[in-house]
Amino acid sequence: MKIDCKHVWQHISAYIDGDVDADLRAEIDRHLEHCEICSAVLDSTRNVVILMADERVFEIPSGFSERLHRRLDAVLAQGLAGG
Amino acid sequence: MTSEINSAAIGRETTADVIARILAGDTQLFHQLIKPVERAVYVMLYMLLRNETDAEDIAQETFIKAYRNLHNFRGEAKFSTWVLTIARNEGLGWLRKRSARPEEPLEPVLDESRGDFTPALLTDWREVPPEALERKELRDCLCQAILKLPPIYREVVQLRDIDELDVQETASVLGITPGSVKVRLHRARTMLQKELVPVLKSFAPATKRGWFGRRV
Numbered sequence: 001m002k003i004d005c006k007h008v009w010q011h012i013s014a015y016i017d018g019d020v021d022a023d024l025r026a027e028i029d030r031h032l033e034h035c036e037i038c039s040a041v042l043d044s045t046r047n048v049v050i051l052m053a054d055e056r057v058f059e060i061p062s063g064f065s066e067r068l069h070r071r072l073d074a075v076l077a078q079g080l081a082g083g
Numbered sequence: 084m085t086s087e088i089n090s091a092a093i094g095r096e097t098t099a100d101v102i103a104r105i106l107a108g109d110t111q112l113f114h115q116l117i118k119p120v121e122r123a124v125y126v127m128l129y130m131l132l133r134n135e136t137d138a139e140d141i142a143q144e145t146f147i148k149a150y151r152n153l154h155n156f157r158g159e160a161k162f163s164t165w166v167l168t169i170a171r172n173e174g175l176g177w178l179r180k181r182s183a184r185p186e187e188p189l190e191p192v193l194d195e196s197r198g199d200f201t202p203a204l205l206t207d208w209r210e211v212p213p214e215a216l217e218r219k220e221l222r223d224c225l226c227q228a229i230l231k232l233p234p235i236y237r238e239v240v241q242l243r244d245i246d247e248l249d250v251q252e253t254a255s256v257l258g259i260t261p262g263s264v265k266v267r268l269h270r271a272r273t274m275l276q277k278e279l280v281p282v283l284k285s286f287a288p289a290t291k292r293g294w295f296g297r298r299v
Binding site: 009010012013014016019036037039040041043044045047048049050051052053054055056057058059060061064065067068069071072075076 | 113125126139201213217229
Protein backbone atom coordinates (compact mmCIF):
# COMPACT_ATOMS: atom_id res chain seq x y z
CA MET A 1 0.00 0.00 0.00
CA LYS A 2 1.35 3.36 -0.98
CA ILE A 3 -0.40 6.39 0.41
CA ASP A 4 -0.69 9.92 -0.92
CA CYS A 5 -0.63 13.28 0.89
CA LYS A 6 -4.40 13.53 1.31
CA HIS A 7 -4.45 10.13 2.92
CA VAL A 8 -1.73 11.22 5.34
CA TRP A 9 -3.65 14.38 6.30
CA GLN A 10 -6.69 12.28 7.17
CA HIS A 11 -4.66 10.46 9.77
CA ILE A 12 -2.61 13.34 11.20
CA SER A 13 -4.63 13.66 14.39
CA ALA A 14 -4.70 9.90 15.06
CA TYR A 15 -0.99 9.73 14.25
CA ILE A 16 -0.22 12.42 16.83
CA ASP A 17 -2.25 10.51 19.42
CA GLY A 18 -0.49 7.22 18.61
CA ASP A 19 -3.86 5.88 17.50
CA VAL A 20 -2.92 4.30 14.15
CA ASP A 21 -2.01 0.66 13.68
CA ALA A 22 1.59 -0.40 13.07
CA ASP A 23 1.20 -0.93 9.31
CA LEU A 24 -0.36 2.45 8.69
CA ARG A 25 2.18 4.16 10.95
CA ALA A 26 5.02 2.59 8.98
CA GLU A 27 3.40 3.68 5.73
CA ILE A 28 2.97 7.25 6.98
CA ASP A 29 6.56 7.31 8.28
CA ARG A 30 7.82 6.22 4.86
CA HIS A 31 5.79 8.97 3.21
CA LEU A 32 7.04 11.59 5.66
CA GLU A 33 10.65 10.75 4.88
CA HIS A 34 10.39 12.14 1.37
CA CYS A 35 7.42 14.55 1.61
CA GLU A 36 8.38 17.91 3.09
CA ILE A 37 4.82 19.24 2.88
CA CYS A 38 3.32 16.44 4.97
CA SER A 39 6.24 16.67 7.41
CA ALA A 40 5.61 20.39 7.86
CA VAL A 41 1.84 19.83 8.22
CA LEU A 42 2.49 17.22 10.89
CA ASP A 43 5.06 19.35 12.75
CA SER A 44 2.88 22.46 12.71
CA THR A 45 -0.23 20.57 13.82
CA ARG A 46 1.67 18.93 16.67
CA ASN A 47 3.10 22.33 17.63
CA VAL A 48 -0.42 23.81 17.78
CA VAL A 49 -1.66 20.90 19.92
CA ILE A 50 1.22 21.30 22.39
CA LEU A 51 0.82 25.07 22.71
CA MET A 52 -2.94 24.80 23.24
CA ALA A 53 -2.49 22.36 26.10
CA ASP A 54 -0.40 24.90 28.03
CA GLU A 55 -2.11 26.24 31.14
CA ARG A 56 -1.03 29.78 30.32
CA VAL A 57 -3.36 30.00 27.30
CA PHE A 58 -6.56 30.21 29.32
CA GLU A 59 -6.11 32.30 32.42
CA ILE A 60 -8.39 31.83 35.38
CA PRO A 61 -9.63 35.18 36.77
CA SER A 62 -7.64 36.24 39.78
CA GLY A 63 -9.40 35.32 43.03
CA PHE A 64 -11.60 32.74 41.26
CA SER A 65 -10.68 29.92 43.61
CA GLU A 66 -10.97 32.02 46.78
CA ARG A 67 -14.44 33.27 45.82
CA LEU A 68 -15.55 29.75 44.91
CA HIS A 69 -14.42 28.24 48.21
CA ARG A 70 -15.87 31.11 50.23
CA ARG A 71 -19.24 30.55 48.59
CA LEU A 72 -18.95 26.80 49.14
CA ASP A 73 -18.21 27.36 52.82
CA ALA A 74 -21.66 28.85 53.24
CA VAL A 75 -23.21 25.88 51.44
CA LEU A 76 -21.14 23.28 53.33
CA ALA A 77 -22.19 24.84 56.62
CA GLN A 78 -25.77 23.81 55.85
CA GLY A 79 -24.72 20.16 55.67
CA LEU A 80 -25.92 17.59 53.18
CA ALA A 81 -29.61 17.77 53.90
CA GLY A 82 -30.64 15.91 50.78
CA GLY A 83 -27.88 13.31 50.96
CA MET B 84 0.50 23.81 42.27
CA THR B 85 -2.96 23.16 43.62
CA SER B 86 -2.97 19.54 42.50
CA GLU B 87 0.15 18.85 44.55
CA ILE B 88 -1.33 20.45 47.64
CA ASN B 89 -4.40 18.42 47.05
CA SER B 90 -2.66 15.10 46.64
CA ALA B 91 -0.53 15.78 49.70
CA ALA B 92 -3.62 16.53 51.75
CA ILE B 93 -5.66 13.62 50.51
CA GLY B 94 -2.63 11.33 50.56
CA ARG B 95 -3.27 7.81 49.44
CA GLU B 96 -6.98 7.95 49.88
CA THR B 97 -8.90 7.25 46.73
CA THR B 98 -11.48 9.68 45.44
CA ALA B 99 -14.15 7.18 46.43
CA ASP B 100 -12.90 7.17 50.05
CA VAL B 101 -12.92 10.95 50.17
CA ILE B 102 -16.45 11.08 48.80
CA ALA B 103 -17.58 8.49 51.35
CA ARG B 104 -16.14 10.62 54.15
CA ILE B 105 -17.84 13.75 52.85
CA LEU B 106 -21.16 11.93 52.70
CA ALA B 107 -20.55 10.70 56.24
CA GLY B 108 -20.31 14.30 57.42
CA ASP B 109 -16.72 15.42 56.87
CA THR B 110 -18.00 18.04 54.45
CA GLN B 111 -14.89 20.24 54.55
CA LEU B 112 -13.13 17.62 52.44
CA PHE B 113 -15.22 18.78 49.52
CA HIS B 114 -12.83 21.71 49.15
CA GLN B 115 -9.95 19.32 48.49
CA LEU B 116 -11.98 17.04 46.29
CA ILE B 117 -12.73 19.73 43.73
CA LYS B 118 -9.32 21.46 43.62
CA PRO B 119 -8.01 19.39 40.68
CA VAL B 120 -11.09 20.07 38.53
CA GLU B 121 -11.68 23.76 39.25
CA ARG B 122 -9.69 24.91 36.28
CA ALA B 123 -11.25 22.49 33.79
CA VAL B 124 -14.76 23.47 34.90
CA TYR B 125 -13.99 27.16 34.54
CA VAL B 126 -12.41 26.73 31.10
CA MET B 127 -15.32 24.60 29.91
CA LEU B 128 -17.81 27.27 30.95
CA TYR B 129 -15.72 30.10 29.59
CA MET B 130 -15.60 28.38 26.22
CA LEU B 131 -19.32 27.77 26.28
CA LEU B 132 -20.42 31.18 27.56
CA ARG B 133 -17.45 33.24 26.33
CA ASN B 134 -17.70 35.62 29.24
CA GLU B 135 -15.57 35.55 32.39
CA THR B 136 -18.22 36.66 34.87
CA ASP B 137 -20.85 34.24 33.58
CA ALA B 138 -18.31 31.41 33.51
CA GLU B 139 -17.36 32.07 37.13
CA ASP B 140 -21.00 32.27 38.29
CA ILE B 141 -21.98 29.04 36.57
CA ALA B 142 -18.78 27.34 37.82
CA GLN B 143 -19.89 28.14 41.38
CA GLU B 144 -23.38 26.81 40.65
CA THR B 145 -21.82 23.67 39.17
CA PHE B 146 -19.83 22.88 42.32
CA ILE B 147 -22.80 23.59 44.59
CA LYS B 148 -24.88 21.25 42.49
CA ALA B 149 -22.12 18.62 42.55
CA TYR B 150 -22.01 18.87 46.34
CA ARG B 151 -25.76 18.55 46.75
CA ASN B 152 -25.86 15.60 44.36
CA LEU B 153 -22.73 13.88 45.59
CA HIS B 154 -24.78 10.92 46.83
CA ASN B 155 -25.77 10.31 43.20
CA PHE B 156 -22.19 9.96 42.06
CA ARG B 157 -21.48 6.42 40.93
CA GLY B 158 -17.92 5.28 40.84
CA GLU B 159 -18.16 4.00 37.24
CA ALA B 160 -17.16 7.42 35.93
CA LYS B 161 -14.28 9.50 37.18
CA PHE B 162 -15.26 12.31 39.50
CA SER B 163 -13.77 14.86 37.07
CA THR B 164 -15.85 13.51 34.19
CA TRP B 165 -18.98 13.63 36.33
CA VAL B 166 -18.38 17.24 37.37
CA LEU B 167 -17.60 18.32 33.81
CA THR B 168 -20.87 16.77 32.66
CA ILE B 169 -22.71 18.80 35.30
CA ALA B 170 -20.82 21.94 34.23
CA ARG B 171 -21.73 21.45 30.59
CA ASN B 172 -25.39 20.86 31.41
CA GLU B 173 -25.48 23.91 33.66
CA GLY B 174 -23.84 26.00 30.94
CA LEU B 175 -26.22 24.78 28.26
CA GLY B 176 -29.19 25.33 30.56
CA TRP B 177 -28.04 28.87 31.24
CA LEU B 178 -27.68 29.56 27.51
CA ARG B 179 -31.13 28.17 26.84
CA LYS B 180 -32.66 30.24 29.61
CA ARG B 181 -31.04 33.39 28.40
CA SER B 182 -31.33 32.38 24.74
CA ALA B 183 -29.64 35.68 24.20
CA ARG B 184 -27.16 34.16 21.85
CA PRO B 185 -29.23 32.37 19.24
CA GLU B 186 -26.37 32.94 16.84
CA GLU B 187 -24.57 30.13 18.56
CA PRO B 188 -26.61 26.98 18.97
CA LEU B 189 -24.55 24.17 20.38
CA GLU B 190 -26.30 21.45 18.45
CA PRO B 191 -24.37 20.51 15.34
CA VAL B 192 -24.83 23.42 13.00
CA LEU B 193 -22.69 21.88 10.36
CA ASP B 194 -23.45 18.80 8.44
CA GLU B 195 -20.53 16.80 9.73
CA SER B 196 -19.75 15.40 6.32
CA ARG B 197 -19.31 18.84 4.79
CA GLY B 198 -16.73 21.51 5.26
CA ASP B 199 -13.17 22.06 4.24
CA PHE B 200 -10.81 20.22 6.50
CA THR B 201 -7.64 20.63 4.48
CA PRO B 202 -4.63 21.78 6.47
CA ALA B 203 -2.56 24.83 5.62
CA LEU B 204 0.17 23.60 3.32
CA LEU B 205 3.76 24.59 3.89
CA THR B 206 7.16 23.15 3.20
CA ASP B 207 8.97 23.76 6.44
CA TRP B 208 8.05 24.53 10.01
CA ARG B 209 10.12 26.26 12.64
CA GLU B 210 8.83 25.20 16.02
CA VAL B 211 7.28 27.77 18.34
CA PRO B 212 8.56 26.73 21.78
CA PRO B 213 6.34 26.87 24.90
CA GLU B 214 8.47 29.77 26.24
CA ALA B 215 6.91 31.94 23.54
CA LEU B 216 3.66 31.74 25.56
CA GLU B 217 5.16 34.33 27.89
CA ARG B 218 3.98 36.77 25.23
CA LYS B 219 0.40 37.81 25.72
CA GLU B 220 -0.13 38.32 21.98
CA LEU B 221 0.54 34.64 21.40
CA ARG B 222 -1.76 33.53 24.22
CA ASP B 223 -4.49 35.78 22.82
CA CYS B 224 -4.05 34.38 19.30
CA LEU B 225 -4.46 30.82 20.57
CA CYS B 226 -7.47 31.73 22.72
CA GLN B 227 -9.18 33.51 19.86
CA ALA B 228 -8.54 30.68 17.42
CA ILE B 229 -10.11 28.16 19.80
CA LEU B 230 -13.08 30.40 20.56
CA LYS B 231 -13.66 30.86 16.83
CA LEU B 232 -14.18 27.14 16.29
CA PRO B 233 -17.78 25.98 15.90
CA PRO B 234 -18.99 24.84 19.36
CA ILE B 235 -19.05 21.12 18.60
CA TYR B 236 -15.36 21.26 17.72
CA ARG B 237 -14.39 23.68 20.45
CA GLU B 238 -15.64 21.45 23.24
CA VAL B 239 -13.79 18.41 21.91
CA VAL B 240 -10.54 20.39 21.74
CA GLN B 241 -11.08 21.58 25.28
CA LEU B 242 -11.70 18.16 26.76
CA ARG B 243 -9.07 16.25 24.77
CA ASP B 244 -6.25 18.72 24.23
CA ILE B 245 -6.65 21.20 27.09
CA ASP B 246 -8.04 19.05 29.91
CA GLU B 247 -6.34 15.95 28.50
CA LEU B 248 -9.26 13.61 29.06
CA ASP B 249 -9.08 10.37 27.11
CA VAL B 250 -11.37 9.57 24.18
CA GLN B 251 -13.80 7.52 26.27
CA GLU B 252 -14.11 10.17 28.99
CA THR B 253 -14.62 12.89 26.39
CA ALA B 254 -17.31 10.82 24.69
CA SER B 255 -19.03 10.32 28.01
CA VAL B 256 -19.07 14.03 28.93
CA LEU B 257 -20.42 14.99 25.49
CA GLY B 258 -22.80 12.07 25.10
CA ILE B 259 -21.33 11.07 21.73
CA THR B 260 -19.45 8.01 20.48
CA PRO B 261 -15.66 7.66 20.73
CA GLY B 262 -15.60 7.60 16.92
CA SER B 263 -17.27 11.02 16.78
CA VAL B 264 -14.78 12.36 19.31
CA LYS B 265 -11.91 11.32 17.03
CA VAL B 266 -13.50 12.73 13.88
CA ARG B 267 -14.31 16.05 15.54
CA LEU B 268 -10.91 16.33 17.15
CA HIS B 269 -9.20 15.69 13.84
CA ARG B 270 -11.25 18.38 12.12
CA ALA B 271 -10.77 20.81 14.97
CA ARG B 272 -7.01 20.38 14.97
CA THR B 273 -6.91 20.82 11.20
CA MET B 274 -8.97 24.02 11.44
CA LEU B 275 -6.69 25.32 14.17
CA GLN B 276 -3.57 24.46 12.20
CA LYS B 277 -4.97 26.31 9.19
CA GLU B 278 -5.93 29.33 11.24
CA LEU B 279 -2.78 29.48 13.34
CA VAL B 280 0.05 28.60 10.97
CA PRO B 281 0.23 32.09 9.40
CA VAL B 282 0.05 33.70 12.84
CA LEU B 283 2.46 31.40 14.65
CA LYS B 284 5.20 31.88 12.07
CA SER B 285 6.03 35.27 13.53
CA PHE B 286 6.51 33.75 17.00
CA ALA B 287 9.10 31.19 15.92
CA PRO B 288 12.57 32.11 17.11
CA ALA B 289 15.15 32.89 14.46
CA THR B 290 17.44 29.91 14.33
CA LYS B 291 20.43 31.68 12.93
CA ARG B 292 21.40 34.93 11.36
CA GLY B 293 23.11 35.32 8.05
CA TRP B 294 25.48 38.06 6.95
CA PHE B 295 24.43 41.60 7.75
CA GLY B 296 22.22 40.28 10.53
CA ARG B 297 19.52 39.13 8.13
CA ARG B 298 17.45 36.18 9.18
CA VAL B 299 17.97 33.16 7.05
